[in-house]
Amino acid sequence: MIFAAGHGTRMRELTQACPKPLLKVAGLPLIDRALALADEAGIARKVVNLHYLGEMIAAHLGGRGDIVFSPEAGAALETGGGLRHALPLLGAGPVFTLNPDSIWTGGNPLPALAAAWRGDAMSALLMLVPKARAIGHAGAGDFTLGADGRLQRFTGKGEPLIYGGAQIIATDGLADLPQGAFSLNLLWNRMLAEGRVFGILHPGRWADVGTPEGIALAEALLREAGDV
Numbered sequence: 001m002i003f004a005a006g007h008g009t010r011m012r013e014l015t016q017a018c019p020k021p022l023l024k025v026a027g028l029p030l031i032d033r034a035l036a037l038a039d040e041a042g043i044a045r046k047v048v049n050l051h052y053l054g055e056m057i058a059a060h061l062g063g064r065g066d067i068v069f070s071p072e073a074g075a076a077l078e079t080g081g082g083l084r085h086a087l088p089l090l091g092a093g094p095v096f097t098l099n100p101d102s103i104w105t106g107g108n109p110l111p112a113l114a115a116a117w118r119g120d121a122m123s124a125l126l127m128l129v130p131k132a133r134a135i136g137h138a139g140a141g142d143f144t145l146g147a148d149g150r151l152q153r154f155t156g157k158g159e160p161l162i163y164g165g166a167q168i169i170a171t172d173g174l175a176d177l178p179q180g181a182f183s184l185n186l187l188w189n190r191m192l193a194e195g196r197v198f199g200i201l202h203p204g205r206w207a208d209v210g211t212p213e214g215i216a217l218a219e220a221l222l223r224e225a226g227d228v
Contacts, residue, residue, distance in 0.1 A: 001086055001097045002034050005051035005076050008101075010211050019053040021100045022060060025209060025218045026228040031057065034100035035067075037166075041110035043096060047089045051076040079184040084174040092171075094119060097184075099165030103218040105225035106204015109166040116200050117168050123196035124169040124188060126151065128161040135207040135221055136214040137162050149198045161199065164206050 008020025021031035070086040141160020207218035
């Protein structure tokens with residue numbers, strides 16, 4: 001699933017008439033970059049949720065038969081609510097989720113997640129980036145990684161790791177969560193308490209395209225990596 005329903009308010013005037021997933025980095029819309037990762041990983045079916053200016057995203061992707069849209073009426077459902085709303089389209093079992101506002105260098109995160117996934121022990125497997133290799137991210141850190149690969153929330157101790165916006169997650173725990181809008185953090189918190197959230201480290205660098213300044217940072221990263 002690719003999360004494409006957000007308003008992108010931190011992009012300011014850039015998203016007044018253009019949804020954030022259609023903003024371009026080095027000449028290519030963010031959502032096209034995300035779909036290229038999924039295509040390269042051999043993922044045959046993609047679900048894209050839509051809300052703000054969703055008709056523009058649907059028109060942009062309308063020629064692709066491998067994409068199913070999950071429109072959200074009323075208020076946007078956020079990541080958790082959006083994933084739950086899309087479950088009839090995704091089917092049973094764990095799924096990849098991908099944020100299109102992330103730029104990766106040094107390898108595709110999706111095959112690496114698939115290779116490390118162990119459904120017997122894991123409810124979620126997150127791709128993480130050490131803060132020193134994360135560009136454009138203002139937060140202190142999201143998680144710390146234990147010796148056994150399990151994650152804990154970053155509390156100021158240990159190496160701060162950034163969630164890069166790519167994961168595999170089991171969706172069965174969504175069934176008893178409230179309908180409507182909620183963050184995936186609500187589901188992660190349950191899984192963290194059960195010791196079933198794991199992480200792996202991305203070997204390359206990563207940029208958060210959350211602000212207009214983030215576009216320039218991401219383009220510089222791609223040039224440095226020779227990917228443009």
